[in-house]
Amino acid sequence: MRRLILPAGVVGLIVLVALAAPLLPLPDPIRQDVAQRLAGPMSGSWLGRDEFGRDVLSRLIWGARTSLSVAFASAVVAGLFGVTLGLIGGWTRSWGAFLTVRSVEIIMCFPPVLLALLVVTLLGPGAGTLLLVLSVLYVPGFARVTYAEVLAVKGRDYVEATRALGATSTHLLFRTVLPNIAGPLLVQFSLAVAAAVVIESGLSFLGLGVVPPSPSWGLMIRGARATMEQAPLLLLWPCAALTLTILAMNLLCDALRDLLDPRTAEH
Known part of the structure; x- marks a missing residue:
């Protein structure tokens, strides 16, 4: 539980600030x-001004709103489709797995960044x-994880008892x-x-993501x-925001996994 407090606080603060922009x-x-x-840091512009004289702090916070909105929305959409496909494939096996999990695995044959660039x-x-591309890219990952986990638990006693x-x-x-x-x-x-x-930041960096002058960490x-x-x-602030956000998210979900997984909750 202690491992959950710090990353949850950091992620919650980042999301709250982005929503409150x-x-x-x-x-x-x-x-x-x-x-x-x-211009450097000064009163009313705590992180200075960028190459066009725009406020860096304001763009950093609004950029977080843009980047996180795209990332969370694409992950949610991919999760809904991928988990559904994985549940059906793992439960029905043979034909269900072929029509669901195995079919979306075709996407994994393409390098994610190159596929995103193409689309x-x-x-x-x-x-x-970006939302469409990222959602499609992450559906196979959710489907494969769900498929493997369903196969592991479908024969358990509590499943058979419920059946x-x-x-x-x-x-x-x-x-x-x-839930298990x-x-x-x-x-x-x-x-x-x-x-x-x-990926959103990378595509925006290449000029293929968020359209200027909208703020984005990649831009x-x-x-x-x-x-x-x-x-x-000016290069430090968006790079630091990216690093802190990704690290905090990974630590948060690792802590949640350990908290919710009954195999590790006892230790």
Whole structure:
């Protein structure tokens, strides 16, 4: 339980600040002031100004809102589809597995970043395209983890006892099996969110993600790279935000897995 407090607090704080961005007394994140271009930290602009004179702190917080929205939404969509496919495939075996899990594994034949680049190039950049691409990329991961876990628990005594009481397959899957495989799925969710944040930032860095002048950590890194010799701190803030967010998410879901998994809860 102690392992859960720190990462949960960090992730909760990051998400809370991102959600509260419209309510915070921040300057307009897209308003330019060329006269203060590359200005250092000062009153009213605690992290300084970027290459166009925009407030860095404001763009950092609004960028967190953009990056986390895309990452969490894509992970949730991928989780819903992937877990459903994995449950059906693991429960029905043979034909069900072929139609569900084995079919979506085709996506895993393509390198994730290259596939994302291809789709974004064809459909055009934007948050909607990123959500679609990332959701498709992470469905196979959820499906495979769910499929393996269902195979491991479907023959357990508590499943057979529930079946003997007359429970339907739907009840068995979603009320008996699913809660007992929540631990690995939480870990998979954390990996999907963290990876989605990285890919979103990477595509935005390449100019294929969030469309400027909307704030994004990837766009901030891209802009700061060109001026890193004059203002190296501009590169530090978005990189630090990315690192802290991904690390906190992974630690949180590892702690949740250990807390919810009955095999580790006893130790």
